[in-house]
Amino acid sequence: MPFLGQDWRSPGWSWVKTEDGWKRFEFFSHDLEDNSTELELKELQDENKENLFTGDDCEAAAKKRKKDNFNNNAKSHFFYQEKWIYVQKESTRERHGYCTLGEAFNRLDFSSAIQDIRRFNYVVKLVQLIAKSQLTSLSGAAQKNYFNVLEKIVRKVLDDQQNPRLIKDLLHDLGSTLCILIREVGKSVLVGNINIWICRLETIINWQQQLSNFQIPKQVSNGITLDDLPLHMQNNILYKFSDGWDIVNLGQVTSTLHMLSEDWHLWKKLCQYHFAEKQSCRHLMLSEKEHVDWKLMYFTLQKYYPKKEQYGDTLQFCRHCSILFWKDSGHPCTANDPDNCFMPVSPQHFIDLFRF
Structure with missing residues (x-):
């Protein structure tokens, strides 16, 4: 017959004495809720008691959704904060299950x-x-x-x-x-x-x-502004952008930046950075003067092909240890030459690691 009660080997509940009598002490209670969430829960309980029989169906459904949302938003202590994990795809004698x-x-x-x-x-x-x-x-x-x-x-x-x-x-x-x-x-x-x-x-x-409705407030500065920089420095700033929409938005700041943002050399370099030559040849965009419209070609190509991803820092995967980790934290690698075993993991590669 299955045992359905509490395991007799457990230490049991912890109790504390309060003014209202003995109450069961719950671990992590201070971490899970704050004063605002406790007041909100009390308000929900009072509302349920007052409108137990007189509430409308719509109001009852709204309260039920509010209570479910409150339970869902409670913080949990089951989330670890680790710098590296072992990516396991099959069961072995040493490890059971998979990640x-x-x-x-x-x-x-x-x-x-x-x-x-x-x-x-x-x-x-x-x-x-x-x-x-x-x-x-x-x-x-x-x-x-x-x-x-x-x-x-x-x-x-x-x-x-x-x-x-x-x-x-x-x-x-x-x-x-x-x-x-x-x-x-x-x-x-x-x-x-x-x-x-x-x-x-x-x-x-x-x-x-x-x-x-988000608007960046204007900041009044008595120092040097972007428009005060020499023309070649403003042009160099535009060449540092890797996204076409950022160039378009920056070109709306001043008339000088708008002129620089329409330079076809800038958009040609951006197309060559993100897309291969074969992809560009398949979608040639010509202007009225039979010249290649590189700006229009960029926005056309990004509809058909993914852009080149660029990140300041990514997760790393060790091929020798099958460990996924952040680069600055490292991991206990057992290889003779660990640096040759590391490979950067793109967001799509991160998802592909867990497809079985």
Whole structure:
């Protein structure tokens, strides 16, 4: 007969004496909730008691969704913050099971990586790729951690006033995926209560509205401005950009930068950086004077082919130890020449590592 009760070998519950009597002491309670969340929970409980029999169906559904959202937003202590993990694809005598994408996303320290300017674009691209195709493959804990990381990304953009366009593209892809999963595919592919996913979709829409109304405040400076720089220095700044939309946006600042941003040499170099010569020959764009319109060709080519990815810092994979790690932290490698075993991991390669 199966044993359904609490394991008799466990140490049992811990109890503390309070003014209202003895209460069970819950570990991690101080880490999981703060004063605001406790007050919100009390308000929800009071509302449920008052409107137990008199509440409308719509109000009851809204309260249920609010409670589910509160439970979903509670922080969890099951997320590790490790600098490296072992990528295991099959069971062996020494190790059983395998490492999944959700486990890797939970254990690697992506929350701290967001604060590093070198890794920010890398994490954003990885989160965007997961939103497009791998969201349903994550476990419930991994999905919860995924949205916690996403919230930190949005808050950082709103606070630092940098990279708003990247986050707009990310939220657009994630919102489109959630709409398809909720309305067309159905509840069977989603882990957790459907009300939680509806609240997440509403949060994404709210973030999109905040970013659409986002404006960088003008800063008055008595020093040297960008327009005061010599012409060749402004031109060199434009040649440092690797994204066409950044060049277009910068060209709207002054008339001089607009003139420099329309230089066909600049767009030709950008096309040669991102795309191969065969790709450019397939989509030749000629102007009215029968010259190659390199600016139009760039925006045409990016619709058909992926652009060359460029990141300040990426995850590294050790072929000898099968370990995924951040470069600055390293890992305990047993190879004679560890440097030759390391290879950079792009966001797409990171996802491919966990496809079995």
